Amino acid sequence: MEELVQGTQTEELKPPVASVGFIGWIKYNLFNDVFNSFLTIIILYFLWKTVPPLFRWAFIDSVWHTTGTACRDATGACWSVISANLRFILFGFFPYELQWRPLLAMFILFVLLFISRDRKYWKKPLGYAWITGLFVMGLLMKGGLFGLTPVESTQWGGLPLTLLLSFFGLTAAYPLGVVLALGRQSKMPAVKLLCVIYIELIRGVPLISLLFMASIIFPLFLPEGVTINKILRAQVAIILFTAAYIAEVVRGGLQGMTLGQYEAAESLGLNYYLTMRLIILPQALKIVIPPTVSILISAFKDTSLVVIIALFDLLKTTQSVLSNPEWMGFSREAYIFIAILYFLGCFSMSNYSRKLEKELSRGD
Amino acid sequence: MNMESSTETEKQSSDNAIIEIIDMHKWFGDFHVLQGINLTVRMKERIVICGPSGSGKSTLIRCINRLEEHQRGRIIVDGIELTNNIKNIEKIRAEVGIVFQQFNLFPHLNIIENLTLGPIWARKVPKAEAEETAMYYLEKVHIPEQARKYPGQLSGGQQQRVAIARSLCMNPKVMLFDEPTSALDPEMIKEVLDVMIELAQEGMTMIVVSHEMGFAKSVAHRVLFMDYGQIIEGNAPEEFFENPQHDRTKLFLSQILH
Ligand SMILES: Nc1ncnc2c1ncn2[C@@H]1O[C@H](COP(=O)(O)OP(=O)(O)OP(=O)(O)O)[C@@H](O)[C@H]1O
Ligand SMILES: [Mg+2]
Numbered sequence: 227m228e229e230l231v232q233g234t235q236t237e238e239l240k241p242p243v244a245s246v247g248f249i250g251w252i253k254y255n256l257f258n259d260v261f262n263s264f265l266t267i268i269i270l271y272f273l274w275k276t277v278p279p280l281f282r283w284a285f286i287d288s289v290w291h292t293t294g295t296a297c298r299d300a301t302g303a304c305w306s307v308i309s310a311n312l313r314f315i316l317f318g319f320f321p322y323e324l325q326w327r328p329l330l331a332m333f334i335l336f337v338l339l340f341i342s343r344d345r346k347y348w349k350k351p352l353g354y355a356w357i358t359g360l361f362v363m364g365l366l367m368k369g370g371l372f373g374l375t376p377v378e379s380t381q382w383g384g385l386p387l388t389l390l391l392s393f394f395g396l397t398a399a400y401p402l403g404v405v406l407a408l409g410r411q412s413k414m415p416a417v418k419l420l421c422v423i424y425i426e427l428i429r430g431v432p433l434i435s436l437l438f439m440a441s442i443i444f445p446l447f448l449p450e451g452v453t454i455n456k457i458l459r460a461q462v463a464i465i466l467f468t469a470a471y472i473a474e475v476v477r478g479g480l481q482g483m484t485l486g487q488y489e490a491a492e493s494l495g496l497n498y499y500l501t502m503r504l505i506i507l508p509q510a511l512k513i514v515i516p517p518t519v520s521i522l523i524s525a526f527k528d529t530s531l532v533v534i535i536a537l538f539d540l541l542k543t544t545q546s547v548l549s550n551p552e553w554m555g556f557s558r559e560a561y562i563f564i565a566i567l568y569f570l571g572c573f574s575m576s577n578y579s580r581k582l583e584k585e586l587s588r589g590d
Numbered sequence: 591m592n593m594e595s596s597t598e599t600e601k602q603s604s605d606n607a608i609i610e611i612i613d614m615h616k617w618f619g620d621f622h623v624l625q626g627i628n629l630t631v632r633m634k635e636r637i638v639i640c641g642p643s644g645s646g647k648s649t650l651i652r653c654i655n656r657l658e659e660h661q662r663g664r665i666i667v668d669g670i671e672l673t674n675n676i677k678n679i680e681k682i683r684a685e686v687g688i689v690f691q692q693f694n695l696f697p698h699l700n701i702i703e704n705l706t707l708g709p710i711w712a713r714k715v716p717k718a719e720a721e722e723t724a725m726y727y728l729e730k731v732h733i734p735e736q737a738r739k740y741p742g743q744l745s746g747g748q749q750q751r752v753a754i755a756r757s758l759c760m761n762p763k764v765m766l767f768d769e770p771t772s773a774l775d776p777e778m779i780k781e782v783l784d785v786m787i788e789l790a791q792e793g794m795t796m797i798v799v800s801h802e803m804g805f806a807k808s809v810a811h812r813v814l815f816m817d818y819g820q821i822i823e824g825n826a827p828e829e830f831f832e833n834p835q836h837d838r839t840k841l842f843l844s845q846i847l848h
Contacts, residue, residue: 489657490694494708494760495683504707509698586698 294552307556308563311547315563318383318538324375328386331363335389343578345585379457383538385567387457391529391539392571395464396522402465403472404511408502410477421473428470433528436463441535460532468525475517479510512586519579523572530568540564606633608764608795609654614663616649623649624660625819631764636796638806638827641816642842647799650816651766654797655686668763684713687757688766691773693749695741701728701752702737705759713760720759727755731785747778751785758789765789767798801846803831815839 256266287302290309297304308315317325338359341347367386370376382390409421428436440463441456448454483506491501511518530541538546544560547553553560609631616624623646631637639647652658653665656672656679665672667682696704705724709715715723728734731751733744741749750770757765767786771779783805790796790809800806806813807827814824817838824830831847834840 484692484694486690486692486694487696490690490696492657493655493683493686493688494756495680495712496708497712500711504711505696509696512698 294556297556303559304556305559307547307553307559311553314384315540315543315547315560316384317386318543319381320383320386321375321377321381324369324377327366327369327374327377328382328384331366332386332389334359334363334366335393343581345582379455382457384543385540387537388529388540390457391461391464391532392526394461395468395525395529398465399468399472399525400518400522402469404476404507406469406473407476407480410473411480425470425473428467429474433463433467433531434534436467437531437535439463456535457537460535460537464525464529464532467528468521471521471525472518475514475521476510478517479512479514480506482513483510512583515579515583515586519576523575526571526575527568540567607631608633608635608668609797610664610666611654612664612666614653614660614665616646616653616658616660616662623819624653626663627819627821629814629821631795631797633763634793634795635811636790636794636809637798637812637814637824638810639797639799639814639816640801640806640842640846641814641822645816646819647816648768651688651768651797651799654764654766655683655688657688684760685763686766687760687762687764688768689750689753689757689770691769693741693746693753693773695749695753695756697741700738700740701733701744704741704752705756708756708760723759724755727758728752730758730788731755732781745778746774747781750774750778750782754782754785754789764795764797767796767800769799769801771800771802803847807831815842817842 257263283302285302287300288305289297289300289302290305292300292304292306293310294304294306297306313322313325317328320328338356341355342352365371365374367382367390368377368379406421406425409417410425412418412421437460440459444459445453487505487509488501491505496504530539532539533542533545536542541564544564548557548560607630609629611627611629614624614627615622627650639650641647649658653660653672654667660672668685670678670681672678672682696707699707702721702724705727706715706717706720709720709723710717725734725737728737731754733748733751736744736748736752741752744752750773754765754770770786771782774782779802783802786796786798786805787809796809798805798810810827812824813827813830815822815830815834815836815838822836823834823839825833825835830839831843834843
């Protein structure tokens with residue numbers, strides 16, 4: 227008897243049918259009033275008009291492994307432009323038979339990055355792994371030791387170059403930006419002035435002009451016979467540029483700290499360096515994770531600007547494939563391909579930043 | 591508090607001054623905040639400072655551990671004079687703990703980390719030892735069970751007790767309190783005052799800026815009244831409350847006691 231009563235009670239407590247299940251969801255989210263129903267219909271119509279043809283073009287009518295001439299007869303996408311030139315797009319002029327070396331280097335980089343995602347591994351061994359990893363990657367790229375054929379850096383290109391510029395660009399710009407932000411807050415007028423001038427000057431010019439200066443004007447000032455690697459010059463320009471933006475974002479975070487935090491640290495006998503490192507920066511940098519990541523993401527994409535100083539990064543190798551008469555005209559496919567690569571990079575960065583933010587916010 | 595013991599302390603330690611402030615002045619820009627402060631605090635003495643808002647109470651005690659810099663006169667703590675000498679400032683900060691009105695705990699660190707930060711980094715105490723000390727003081731302020739929580743998860747009263755424990759972990763000779771209960775909800779004031787009373791009973795030298803008259807009566811050896819950057823009068827609590835000398839003190843007391 228009792229069971230029966232309870233049974234009816236639970237049944238009564240069930241939510242109304244219309245609000246659950248697939249139908250309920252659709253009703254609730256897509257057709258909850260006249261205007262939204264109207265929007266839903268318009269969007270559905272738009273999707274119906276665009277997605278199927280796109281799908282057809284990309285997957286059904288497309289060709290994947292043909293010559294350029296065969297491609298011209300196809301009605302769909304010519305992915306052959308990628309498959310036939312993949313190794314050039316990815317590795318540029320790196321000697322063909324040695325391309326396993328940059329491939330392995332990138333693999334090491336990805337593995338290290340992947341392991342570093344998890345904060346519980348942020349200990350000394352990981353630091354050693356990075357040092358070793360960076361050394362091995364450098365060795366793989368450059369050669370010249372242990373019987374590896376030397377490869378001039380002028381032959382580096384494609385994805386490894388893009389990753390090199392971005393990785394060092396971002397990892398060096400971040401600490402530099404933090405130092406600049408601290409400098410801008412400094413009580414020492416000279417330090418403060420220098421940082422302000424630096425930040426404002428750099429932010430006042432586009433990256434392209436910095437790259438030009440690094441590649442064309444800067445060498446004019448070097449003494450006869452001294453040359454500095456072109457990649458290095460571009461790298462420095464990217465670092466200096468990004469750091470100025472990071473500095474401003476970090477400054478915003480520093481301004482969010484209350485005086486009380488400084489005073490509490492001071493009264494515990496912590497000096498400036500320890501106060502910053504243990505109290506202020508952990509909090510300030512956490513606040514500004516979202517804008518910082520925006521800057522890092524746009525810096526990652528901006529590395530493609532090195533095209534204009536004729537470094538063969540991913541974008542430039544793709545462009546040279548497209549200037550080959552056989553593959554001319556397939557730029558849609560080629561650019562979609564590198565767009566996907568860039569997207570993967572940017573998306574993992576923003577994804578990771580969200581994860582990090584979540585982990586770090588357990589204190590509040 | 592019984593008067594006997596306090597007079598006794600005064601007798602034995604009349605030359606036992608831990609803080610000496612001599613004709614000390616401070617300006618904020620053109621504003622003369624402290625106008626010739628003279629104050630001697632003896633070892634184990636407990637002083638309560640009261641006075642209207644803006645009279646310079648906070649500024650005075652913040653000068654003692656150099657969160658503010660005085661411009662004229664002398665401040666001597668345990669025989670060390672506060673000058674621009676960084677070494678002296680460090681030494682004095684090691685002897686003087688301060689508790690703020692707004693707690694100022696470090697929100698990104700848990701309670702035990704808040705407590706061990708100073709000892710580990712500024713004093714180079716081994717981590718295990720620092721944690722042991724931290725637990726000892728957390729028990730003293732009656733919240734050992736909160737050790738792994740973050741400040742944001744604690745009530746105001748609990749946070750202020752953690753802040754007191756954090757200062758005590760540095761093993762100071764003098765504790766400064768700047769209105770430790772005025773940011774708290776009424777029901778939490780008592781738990782903080784109780785901790786402070788226990789601390790007083792153990793013989794800590796304390797300077798407390800507070801308008802908690804009950805606390806002053808039960809704990810203080812002397813109550814000082816400040817107005818317009820000066821110490822107008824100072825007396826044992828009974829005398830101070832029952833028989834104030836100056837008109838301004840009378841006015842102030844009539845305002846806060848009713
Ligand atoms: N950093 C500062 N710069 C300029 N003026 C200040 C500064 N700090 C405090 N003052 C001023 O000095 C005076 C004394 O301030 P103080 O904080 O010492 O007062 P208080 O007695 O503690 O008052 P309250 O009871 O409101 O805390 C006030 O008029 C205040 O406006
Ligand atoms: Mg005050």
